[in-house]
Amino acid sequence: MNALRFAVAAALGLLVTSARAEIVTRTVEYKQGDTVLEGFLAYDTAGPAKKPGVLVVHDWKGIGPNTKRRVEMLAKMGYVAFAPDIYGKGVRPVDGKEAGATAGPYFKNRALVRERVLAGFQDLARQPNVDPKRIAAIGYCFGGMVALELGRSGADVAGVVSFHGILDNPTPADAKKIKGKTLVLHGADDPYVPDAQVKAFADEMRAAGVDWQLVAYSGAVHAFTIVEAGNDNSKGSAYNATADRRSWKAMEDFFAEVLAN
Amino acid sequence: MNALRFAVAAALGLLVTSARAEIVTRTVEYKQGDTVLEGFLAYDTAGPAKKPGVLVVHDWKGIGPNTKRRVEMLAKMGYVAFAPDIYGKGVRPVDGKEAGATAGPYFKNRALVRERVLAGFQDLARQPNVDPKRIAAIGYCFGGMVALELGRSGADVAGVVSFHGILDNPTPADAKKIKGKTLVLHGADDPYVPDAQVKAFADEMRAAGVDWQLVAYSGAVHAFTIVEAGNDNSKGSAYNATADRRSWKAMEDFFAEVLAN
Numbered sequence: 428m429n430a431l432r433f434a435v436a437a438a439l440g441l442l443v444t445s446a447r448a449e450i451v452t453r454t455v456e457y458k459q460g461d462t463v464l465e466g467f468l469a470y471d472t473a474g475p476a477k478k479p480g481v482l483v484v485h486d487w488k489g490i491g492p493n494t495k496r497r498v499e500m501l502a503k504m505g506y507v508a509f510a511p512d513i514y515g516k517g518v519r520p521v522d523g524k525e526a527g528a529t530a531g532p533y534f535k536n537r538a539l540v541r542e543r544v545l546a547g548f549q550d551l552a553r554q555p556n557v558d559p560k561r562i563a564a565i566g567y568c569f570g571g572m573v574a575l576e577l578g579r580s581g582a583d584v585a586g587v588v589s590f591h592g593i594l595d596n597p598t599p600a601d602a603k604k605i606k607g608k609t610l611v612l613h614g615a616d617d618p619y620v621p622d623a624q625v626k627a628f629a630d631e632m633r634a635a636g637v638d639w640q641l642v643a644y645s646g647a648v649h650a651f652t653i654v655e656a657g658n659d660n661s662k663g664s665a666y667n668a669t670a671d672r673r674s675w676k677a678m679e680d681f682f683a684e685v686l687a688n
Numbered sequence: 689m690n691a692l693r694f695a696v697a698a699a700l701g702l703l704v705t706s707a708r709a710e711i712v713t714r715t716v717e718y719k720q721g722d723t724v725l726e727g728f729l730a731y732d733t734a735g736p737a738k739k740p741g742v743l744v745v746h747d748w749k750g751i752g753p754n755t756k757r758r759v760e761m762l763a764k765m766g767y768v769a770f771a772p773d774i775y776g777k778g779v780r781p782v783d784g785k786e787a788g789a790t791a792g793p794y795f796k797n798r799a800l801v802r803e804r805v806l807a808g809f810q811d812l813a814r815q816p817n818v819d820p821k822r823i824a825a826i827g828y829c830f831g832g833m834v835a836l837e838l839g840r841s842g843a844d845v846a847g848v849v850s851f852h853g854i855l856d857n858p859t860p861a862d863a864k865k866i867k868g869k870t871l872v873l874h875g876a877d878d879p880y881v882p883d884a885q886v887k888a889f890a891d892e893m894r895a896a897g898v899d900w901q902l903v904a905y906s907g908a909v910h911a912f913t914i915v916e917a918g919n920d921n922s923k924g925s926a927y928n929a930t931a932d933r934r935s936w937k938a939m940e941d942f943f944a945e946v947l948a949n
Contacts, residue, residue, distance in 0.1 A: 615890060615902075622890070626883055629876060632906060639906040640934065641876075643890065645899055673901065673941075680937050 449473045450502050459546035464512040469502035479561035479686040480551045481506045484570030487530040489519045493653045507557045511547020530569045541580040544573050561686045578605040586685035588678050590652050594628035602635035609639040610681045612674040614647030618663045644670035710734045711763050720807035725773040730763035740822035740947040741812045742767045745831030748791040750780045754914045768818045772808020791830045802841040805834050822947045839866045847946035849939050851913050855889035863896035870900040871942045873935040875908030879924045905931035
């Protein structure tokens with residue numbers, strides 16, 4: 428974030444200090460082309476001067492409670508965490524219908540998805556307290572797809588983690604551009620990511636020689652890490668505390684490998 | 689192990705103390721029906737009086753260097769680790785041809801597999817320093833199949849871990865008997881466990897409502913944790929240091945969940 432952006436954020440009263448005084452969170456305005464985007468940043472003022480960075484890509488509803496919670500959890504773990512805004516400032520769907528209508532065009536325009544997430548990646552890499560060689564990206568549902576597209580863009584990202592992300596890829600040959608490691612955390616009963624889509628993803632990764640891992644969690648449907656999704660598996664999206672805990676641990680182990688100094 | 693068996697083992701000079709003086713290893717003679725079996729036990733003399741137990745089921749060559757190494761690693765981690773002998777005392781195939789001929793009949797006779805592994809499970813549960821309510825089983829290749837069969841037998845095992853195990857099951861309905869949790873650590877390029885077998889396994893677990901997880905590791909073929917398998921993936925079996933390290937960590941995380949006090 429440059430000085431002007433910081434001044435704007437400060438003027439807007441967006442500098443917030445949590446109960447643990449050393450964790451700073453703030454919204455960050457930045458641009459992709461002419462589109463104004465509003466991301467969410469958090470970090471610990473203590474610790475090393477240069478920390479690893481983690482991009483946290485929102486689900487189809489845009490940056491909301493789940494995204495912010497994850498950003499803050501990662502900041503407490505010592506990462507500079509940043510939720511990039513894929514949709515644009517103020518574009519925050521209020522329900523599933525709006526979210527579907529907003530996300531839909533992005534699924535069909537992966538080039539735009541890559542530009543939007545790259546803008547966030549570059550903003551995070553520019554942060555003065557970030558080691559730009561140690562940046563990973565995670566994403567939820569829609570954001571899992573976005574995080575995978577960041578890898579496929581050829582960005583210099585150390586690792587990508589998809590939580591119940593959509594795995595389809597209109598341009599499988601782009602998997603050859605992936606530079607970092609890929610971890611897919613998948614609900615074994617996710618109706619939006621059926622076995623055939625998982626198989627196609629595995630074949631894509633194999634053909635490209637990517638370092639990838641896929642974990643399937645039993646009893647977990649779409650959105651299994653999102654408390655706000657409720658607990659009715661029959662709806663196709665539901666929170667699952669066991670899969671949430673296990674998948675977060677898998678991410679921690681992955682970060683210990685790909686973000687180590 | 690009862691007092692007589694201990695005395696026999698001691699008389700045979702099989703009580704060995706490793707460089708870390710507190711780790712004890714010894715062979716253990718026991719029986720299934722009229723068949724004499726010779727397992728391998730290790731534990732730390734320090735630590736709590738009752739420890740969790742881990743059964744370590746050998747690959748198709750029987751109890752050998754890999755099995756003993758894993759038993760000792762687990763003992764150092766605080767478990768009472770025991771390699772049950774599925775084949776019988778002295779039945780130790782020297783090459784792949786002998787191993788295939790020895791293992792083959794067991795793949796076709798799962799009832800015998802269950803009796804053999806249950807005998808080892810019961811022997812471990814009887815050890816005076818084992819908490820019989822906290823026993824898990826792991827297994828390698830052939831032994832992965834055996835560990836899964838222990839679960840399907842309805843044994844009171846807290847968790848089962850298959851390392852590059854064969855996943856097929858002639859009696860999928862038996863998955864309903866599984867009491868503990870199941871973790872499958874799978875080489876994504878394993879020619880002996882193709883995607884269709886993985887899919888059938890997932891469907892078996894889903895139908896039975898088992899708590900299961902499956903991790904697929906890229907670039908890993910059969911036997912990916914076994915150093916003795918060499919490093920030529922084109923042979924279908926080969927060691928993979930990355931997948932070995934990752935899968936061991938996944939097992940540690942799983943044990944932290946299922947074997948906690």
